[in-house]
Amino acid sequence: MDIVIITTIIASLFLLIGAAEPLAARLRLPYSVILAVLGILIGAGAIFFLQTDLTDALNPAAEAILGLPIRSNVFLYVFLPTLLFQATLGMNLGRMLDDWVPILLLAVVAVVVATVSVGYALSWASALPLTACLLIGAIVSTTDPSAVVSIFRSISAPRRLARIIEGESLLNDAAAISLFGLFMGFVMLGVPDPDLGEALARFPWLILGGAFTGWLLARCAVWIMALFSRFELAQLSVSIALPYLAYIGAEQVAGASGVIAVVAAGLTLNLTAPGRLPPQSWAMMRELWDVLAHWAGALIFILAALLIPRLLEEIRLTDFVLVGVVVVAAIAARMVILFGLLPLLSTLKLSPVVERPYRVAILWGGLRGAVTLALALAVTESFRVPDGIQRVVGILATGFTLFTLVVQGTTLRPVISWLGLDRLSPIDEALSRQVVAVALQTVREDVARTTDNYDLSHEIVRSEAKRFGERLDRAVKQAEESADILDRDRITLGLIALAGHERDVILSRVRERTISARMADQVLSTAESLIEGARTQGRNGYQRAARRSVAYGRPFRVRLRLHDWFGLAGPLARMTADRFELLLSQRLILRDLGPFIDGRIRRIHGRRVADLLQELLSRRIEAVETALEGLRLQYPGYAEELERRFIRRTALRLEEREYVAMRDDGLIGAEVHTALMQGLNARRAAIESRPDLDVRLQRVALVRQFPLFADLDEAALKRLGRALTTWYVDAGEVIIRKDSPARSVAFIASGAVELTAAGQTWRLGRGEMFGQMAVLSSRPRRAEVRAIAPTTLLVLDEERFRRLLERSETLRQAVRESANARGIDPSALLPDNVAST
Template sequence: MDIVIVCAVIASLFLVIGAAEPLASRLRLPFTVILAILGILIGLAATFFLRTDLTDALNPVAEAILGLPIRSNVFLYVFLPTLLFQATLGMNLRRMLDDWVPIMVLAVVAVVVATLSVGYALSWVSTLPLAACLLIGAIVSTTDPSAVVSIFRSISAPRRLSRIIEGESLLNDAAAIALFGLFMGFVMLGMPEPELGAALRQFPVLIAGGAISGWLAARGAIWLMTLFSAHELAIISVSVALPYLAYIGSEQIIGASGVIAVVAAGLTLNLAGPGRVPPQAWNYLGEVWNLLAHWAGALIFILAALLIPRLLEGVRFSDFILIGVIVIAALAARAVVLFGLLPLLTLLRLSPHVERPYRTAILWGGLRGAVTLALALAVTESLRVPVEVKRLVGILATGFTLFTLLVQGTTLRSVIGRLGLDRLSPIDEAMSRQVVAVALQTVREDVARTTEDYALTHEVVRSEAKAFGERLEKAVRDTEAADDILDRDRITLGLIALAGFERDMILARVRERTISARMAEQTLLDADRLIEGARTGGRSGYQRAARRSVAYGRGFRVAGLLHRRVGLSGPLVRLTADRFERLLSQRLTLRDLDAFIEGRIRRIHGRRVAELLLELLGRRIEMVETALDGLRLQYPGYAEELERRFIRRTALRFEEREYTAIREDGLIGAEVYTTLMQDLSARRALAEGRPPLDFAMRRFELVRQFPLFADLDDKTARRLGRALKHQYVDAGNIVLRKDGVVKGVFFIASGAVELESAGQTWRLGRGEMFGQIAILMKHARRAEVRAIAPTTLLVLDQARFRSLLKRSASLRAAVRSSAEKRGIDPDALLSDKPADP
């Protein structure tokens, strides 16, 4: 085939792709549906011109179109890794974890149910062997999100709905292709009745092998990116190689799922990349991958559509009945999972609630696309598959794909409209009205100043001011007409706006490099949860999200368990250092939110709402300060090191700004500017490094770290180390209650506690003790002690404590000091008379 003609055809396809997007927007149809229609028309036109006697002038072009090297491997090895990898890079993974149960149910369970449902339904109504029927079921069980998500974004559908569908489609490709490989093997071996138990037992092996290989490939790529951190193009080149090497290595070397390998590699890079790759290079990498995925997605659709006329050759009337059976079986299987299994899991508190309109949209939005056609093409290309099976696989898979695209795809927008998912909630409508009113008032003031500055014609200004004033008055009337909005809803609106502004501030700080890229994702996730919490739960939802942002999660408990039981400190060190930086970033952002409340929210929602928001903000700041105090007490000096790091990075940002301003003023040339920026980048790389945090503990060394035991000799210190008992307490748990019996003295090895007695509160950190007052004093006032950080305590029984108190002057001095702080006579406390039992 002439390479010139091939290049011309491919270039023409890019023109078709360019024209399809505005055409889809004008016709209000999904972009992929337009591509599929155009591809079918091009394929039909090429076939027509080759078979007609009207003209031979277009025959070379038609031959080039129909002779394009479109094989299943082109889709699976060239286009699919690009689409999967970009999808994982663009996902907010931590938000998806909130809905991981419904996503996994739809991505794995729904695929298996659809495969079995379609397979057994076909085996009952056709003469195909069961293995071939299950193969068709696996082929049609994978969904394509591109058409659905594009519709959702165009009509501002709920973000959660888009996240669920994107997460499902990302993972169900892997599940469907893994099942396809299993049943394809049975068909080629001529096994009409496959052993489903053996097939399903192989399924986890394919998944696990792909996940491990993808993770290893991503870790290697991240290591290379770190080495090439000063070269953006090198970083992007490594990222382009990653999905293909992961896919090929997993498929050809390990024999596992290449799709899972690509997904695992993308997830790993998504989570670890922002902290290891410079922010500018990471943003550039995302833009490049968005473009690559757009081209790959468009080409895979239009090339797959070119095959549809060929795949439908020889279609019979009975085939339409089988297509109808597949449609009914696939929709029924999806409905059972969505309306049967998911509500059951919610009832058992194993899954978050998914609203009924969401489930209906997900049901009708299960469109099939290029992956289904590519798998069907792989079957038709195989020489080991019977001819009749190949014919039916091509026709049934293609027919079902056309049904989902041309019927479900074209009606999905109206279905979403009927479900009310394209309309703003009453709260959002109220917010939009108030925002318009305030914005127009600000614009009017700005326009008035502009007309004065430029001395515009008085008549023009007056006519335009009149028209603008009428619009402003209408907006004010609409807002006043909505005065029936409850104060509770106004508070919700204010909290949503406050959390949104907090998110914008975080993004600005990341661009300025005041907040590190490593912390950007975590802090943005916290802001997103605040927005979602306020939107769904109002004030209480916002407060729950705020508490969650400073709480110790399951990861801390697992890391603490590894540290205590196995001696593996790395995860706990990393999580603790992350928590330090995260809390400092939160404090940095929260301190500036009061100006937004006073300046913006007060104007929109009034004084009462603003005052309440200031009160809630004050509580959040107090929570963050308490959490920081706990860490400072636990690890003295580390917070100060992080604050010094923040000051150094801020100074570098100011320095960069000055160099840029001087360069723009023409005071220095490009050579000098480049040299200065290179030196600045080198110093910034050093400033990005986080100070080490080390809290490994050994009994003897730990005892020696306590100032209380500074005067003990080595023999006594070792004996004391053997007598001390370890006790670990999670943050928020009570160590001692006011009505409890104190049987020993507690020494804080790591962590921090809050002691409350007689209306007063003290915070104690590493190296301090509590419980001694209750043991030594008659009629001691009981205190409640609560851990404010994961805390490791060393407990000494009261008999050994009294014996040690007689030997150690340092311990007596500490007891005396603590008694004086609490207004207790230290001489009475340290007398030799024993306390009442």
């Protein structure tokens, strides 16, 4: 085919892609539906002009269109890795993990249920072998959620809902294509009734092999990118190669799922690259992949739609009945998941609640698209599949795709409107009126200042002021009519606004590079959790999300056990260092939120709500300070290093701002500015790497480091190391309760604790002890001791502690100092033979 014609066709397709988006917005239809319609029209037009006698002038163009090398492998090996890889790079993995139950349910369980339902329904309604029916079921079980996600975003639906659908789309294709590969093999081998148990037994290798391949290649890619840290274009080139090598390596070498390999590679890059690459490189990479995925998604829709007229050329009347069977079975299977299993899991507290209107929207928004057509095309291309099965698979998959695009796609927005998802709630409506009133008052003040600064005509000023005043009076009247919003609702709306402003502050800090790219996703995830918590559960949801942001979760406890049981210090050290940096970032951000409350929120919601929000903010700051203090007590030197690093980064940001201002003012030229920025970037790269944190614990070595045991000889230290027992406690756990019997003394090996007694509070850190007062006085404990950080304690029973006290002057001096600090006479605690020494 002539290269000129091919280039012209491809350029024309990009022109159509550019026109499709504004056309979809004007017609209020999903973008994918417009692309599919354009593709069908082009394909049908090409066939028409080749078969008609009206004119031969367009025959070369029609032949070129129909002769495009559109094969299933083009979709699966070129376009699909691009779409999957970009989706994983744009994911907020922390928030995805919060909804992993509904995501896996829709992505994996729903695919299996749809495959089986459609397969057995077709087997009952037709004479096709069961393997062919299950193959069709696997083909039509893939969904394209882009339409419903875009509509949810346009109506400000909960982010969690869009996140669930996006997560489904990521894993949905992997599950469906894996099932497709299994049943395609049975059809080509001529197996009429497959053993489903045997087929599903091959799943683990498809998943695990693909995941390992993707992880390994992504780790290698990150290592190579880190070597190219000064060459952004080289890093982008490596990222382009990664998904395709992962897909081909898994499919052709490992015999595993290429889709899983691409997903695993993208997730690995998403988790590891922000901490290894410069922030600007990571931002450029995500922007590049956004553009590539947009083009790939559009091209795959148009090119696949070009094939629809060809696939439907041999359609028969009975095929319409079978398409109806597929439609009913697929929708019924999805209904079982959305209205049966998902509410059951919500009742059992295994999944967040998804409200009924949103479940209806998800049901009707389960459009099929290019992946379904690509898989059907793969069947029609295979010479090992019988001709009769090729024809039916192509027609049923294409017919079902057309139904979802033409019927569901065109009616999705009216369905969402009927469900009321596009209307503001009464609270939001009342809030919008108040916001308009406050905003117009501010605008009037600013306009008044502007007219004073410029010599404007008084007649124009008076007429515009009168016109603006009438609008303001109407807004104020409407706001007064809706002033009966409950304080509880005002607090909820204020918290949502506060969390939204917190997200804006985070983005601003990331752009200024005050917060590292490594921490950006985590602090943004916290802000989104706060928004969702406030939106769904009000003040309680906000506070619960705030507590989770500083709590030690299950991943930390897993790493702690790996360290304690197997001596693996690396994972624990990295997570502890991340926590250090995260808390420092949170403290920085929270201190910027007070003026927003006193300004915007006070004007919109009033003084009472603003004061309450200030109190909640103060509690968050106190919780962050407490958690940070616990880490400082545990690793004092490391906290200082991180704070120095923050100061240096802030200084570099201010220095960069000065250089930009001088360039903009014309004080320095572009060449000088470039040279200055090169030196600044070199200094910035030098401080980007975070200092290492050593959390390794060896009991005897640790005992040697205790200042309290400094005067013991080597033999005594070894005996003491054998006598001490190790006790691990989590943050917030009560170690000693008041009035409990005193039988042991604890030495803090790592972590920090808080003692509360008689209305006073003390905090102790690494190298200090507690419990000695109660043991020596032989009375019940008067203090409650609580861990404020994950803490490792070395515990010594009462008898051994008394013997140790007799041998160690350093320990006796520590007891005396502790007693004096609490106003207790040391001679009343130490035995006579000990007190006198």
